Amino acid sequence: MQMQTPSGDLCSIPALLARNARVHGGKPAYREKEFGIWQTWTWAQTAEEIRNIALGLMILGINRGDYVAIIGRNRPALYWSMVAAQMCGAIPVPLYQDAVAEEMAYVLDHCGARFVIAGDQEQVDKVLEIQDRLPNIEHILYHDKRGMRKYDHSHLNWLHDVAEEGKAGHYRVEAELDARTAELTWDHTCVMLYTSGTTGKPKGVVLSNRNVIETARNSAEFDRLGPGEDILAYLPMAWVGDFIFSVGQSFWTGFCVNCPESAATMMTDLREIGPTYFFAPPRVFEGQLTSVMIRMEDAGRFKKWLFDHYMDVARRVGPAILDGKPVSGMDRLRYALGNLFVYGPLKNTLGFSRVRVGYTAGEAIGPEIFDFYRSLGINLKQLYGQTEATVFITQQPDGEVRSDTVGVPSPGVEVKIAENGEVLYRSPGTFVEYYKNPDSTASTKDAEGWVATGDAGFFEEGSGHLRIIDRAKDVGKMSDGSLFAPKYVENKLKFYPNILEAVVFGNGRDRCTAFINIDLTAVGNWAERNNIAYSSYQELAGHPKVLDMIQKHVEEVNASVAQDRMLSGCQIHRFLVLHKELDADDGEMTRTRKVRRNIIAEKYADLIAGLYDGSKQVSTRTEVTYEDGRKGYINATLEMRDAKVVPVAQSRKEAA
Amino acid sequence: MTAAAQPLPAEGWTTADGRKIGPVLMEMKNITLRFGGVKAITDISFDIREGEIRAIIGPNGAGKSSMLNVISGFYVPQEGEVWFRGAKRPPTKPYEVARQGIARTFQNIALFEGMSVLNNIMTGRLTLMKSNMAQQALWWGAAQREEDEHREKVEKIIDFLEIQHIRKTPVGRLPYGLKKRVELARALAAEPKLLLLDEPMAGMNVEEKEDMCRFILDVNDEFGTTIALIEHDMGVVMDLSDRVVVMDYGKKIGDGPPDEIRSNQAVIDAYLGVSHD
Secondary structure, three states, X not given: OOOOOOOXXXXXXXXXXXXXXXXXXXXXXXXXXXXXXXXXXXXXXXXXXXXXXXXXXXXXXXXXXXXXXXXXXXXXHHHHHHHHHHHOOOEEEEEOOOOOHHHHHHHHHHHOOOEEEEOOHHHHHHHHHHHHHOOOOOEEEEOOOOOOOOOOOOOEEEHHHHHHHHHXXXXXXXXXXXXXXXXXXXXXXXXXXXXXXXXXXXXXXXXXXHHHHHHHHHHHHHOXXXXXXXXXXXOOOOOHHHHHHHHHHHHHHOOEEEEOOOHHHHHHHHHHHOOOEEEOOHHHHHHHHHHHHHHHHOOOHHHHHHHXXXXXXXXXXXXXXXXXXXXXXXXXXXXXXXXXXXHHHHHHHHOOOOOOEEEEOOOOOOHHHHHHHHHOOOOEEXXXXXXXXXXXXXXXXXXXXXXXXXXXXXXXXXXXXXXXXXXXXXXXXXXXXXXXXXXXXXXXXXXXXXXXXXXEEEEOOOOOOEEEEEEOOOOEEOOOOOEEOHHHHHHHHHOOOOEEEEEEEOOOOOOEEEEEEEOHHHHHHHHHHOXXXXXXXXXXHOOHHHHHHHHHHHHHHHHHHHOOOOOHHHOEEEEEEOOOOOOHHHOOEOOOOXXXXXXXXXXXXXXXXXXXXXXXXXXXXXXXXXXXXXXEEEEEEEEEEEOOOOOHHHHHHHHO | OHHHHOOOOOOOEEOOOOOEEOOEEEEEEEEEEEEOOEEEEEEEEEEEEOOOEEEEEOOOOOOHHHHHHHHOOOOOOOEEEEEEOOEEOOOOOHHHHHHOOEEEOOOOOOOOOOOEHHHHHHHOOHHHOOOOHHHHHHOOOHHHHHXXXXXXXXXXXXXXXXXXXXXXXXXXXXXXXXHHHHHHHHHHHOXXXXXXXXOOOOOOXXXXXXXXXXXXXXXXXXXXXEEEEEOXXXXXXXXXXXXXXXXXXXXXXXXXXXXXXXXXXXXXXXXXXXXXX
């Protein structure tokens, strides 16, 4: 069967497109909600649209091996542009659309992009702002025409015009385009993706057609994905996951990619589409659960009782039913009633009625959150991956899903644990190289093709599932020699809905301390219910009652950390609640919302000093960057609290 | 004051940022409006040109809103003439004025609170609907086709003003800044030649004001709509408008481009007060 053996003629995305147009021609390939209606393009129409863009690019003079930067939110035209660039023998480079101009300048300069395809005026403005430093940029194309009328169009083109021109002038360039498309092989670069990088400058990860297509095939077979799936494309196009789900797997299996109307309507669109295959980072699931819980708090007594009662049933038997384990007839009946009254409508509201396979990855997910979705009958699973592996390293097979592991090695992937506990892998998806950076390539990938993930972990005995503890470089030692794994503790803290982010310090010190960010939605709602008035985030974050609540959470986490013999030294002795949210615009987090520990430690050195010298409070002044790039300052006086810790000796006894 | 002395070219001109200002669209000639013995407007003349953003400013009680109501046909002045598109306008009902292509927003929002954003904006198309009430009630044939066309136009406006996420939300549940935007959307739905905005930024925070400014400029730029607005925020007025009329105690005390108004002594006195020593 064609699906089983990728033969010579299916070794590039354009080749898959041609097959889909032939085999699935009348099936929907893309949908986008525009003007309040879902607009649909079939595979045949998509192939034509992509071909026109490619012809237009040829007329503009695109060369083999050119880099084409794509910047914008998920829209069909931008996905098509990526494939059109591939047809011309060029390499698409999707960029994070919320990056500020400075961050973009580095990437555009590093890849030497000749073409930039931007979603709208906002993105064009950013490119124009830095263009004088980027002599390589020759053409800027844009998709959304709005506000663009008055710009100097000598090097600026509306994508639609480019496609129309391509269509009109196809005789001139058609032969050359077809020749270039035909010469694409397994080893040609499929896409280049810049890693957000928790440290240092972003690196361009080069992925070949082989990486993308083999990975797409393996992962699609693992979850039995077929041409009937619907996905919602809403995660950044620059992120490897979106490329694999919305391009790799979609082109391999022929399923439909749905693009939301705008970021603000994502939840409504999710509900309207009801995807069958869904991917989200834990924060999306957390956000949804928080909003459900907040709404239930405000519900009438009967509804609340109904919800609580059936959620208890679900928590007890739901996961077992999902995993196909034996469950008594009575419980099955109760669950079926619950499905009728609570789970069904709730899943519908959340947009998960049709989800057959759901994944979460990127960060650890709280067990309560994970179990909540699974108990509703949503097949939510975890996977572990990274850009360099073309996403998949390990994933959880159906029926073997747990919140504290990341599953077994994906098909075709070999995983081993190094001496120092670091996880290594080798797979068909292993990246080719870091672009123009042989040193980093050599230090990440060894001669035999093993790639170091930078994460420390171990295989659990018995189940053979991988467990990740922390970033290998973040795992350190306390001054008494015991293990310091900040992420492990931070994740436990973040599982509380009131805590949005936490940063734990203590490497090389005698005890651990923590910065906490409150979650404004959850804490704000709590404040409202408890008649606590506040006028700003800062005021709420510094409220004594909020501090009391956070202290309780920290102490609970300490008790739980103390249970783990290896990590009991990581209990938090002192903490503070930060006066501002950690933000990617201030460089405190990556664009994928991972905390940048070192930058935070540097920026808030005075606060850390305060935590260790025993001060009751510390005044500080923090620089903040607004969305438009302007800078300002916040002054604050923060209270530092002591948290109760469980003596280690006692915990050992308890554990024994 | 030499620039003001010279008459403006009748066929219009091009602004510094490349927008075309056309010939006179509406002209107010010696308007006087009285409520009993109170003179709200005294002998005011000015014109509004095609494609321009024209601001009317002045301290509280200067007669700005009355002026806007004269333009929109709600008040009929006792003296003076209103010329629209080259013809003298007889005293008309406001709905006739709306049909002629003048739409407005209100200082204190006048939306249907219980209706969704979408339906509120749809009401803006009422003057453009051809099918009669019976057809619409039956919602059959022509009425149905017509509604689809109107809906499409409305959706374009929703997209333009970036309010897709509240399309189905009842207006009553929206925050103030968004209500203002919905009101603008409803006015735009009438596809006006002349758009009247009564204090579009009143009570907004800085961010909402910036958004609103951008939308007003975009509307002017994309649809070529002529805009006359009343506004208190001087910074906004000076940035937005091509020409400004300044009123004080019902009289016109200044008229010209923002730079000129800024240095006009009468205007400065009206706003800051004059010391009587």
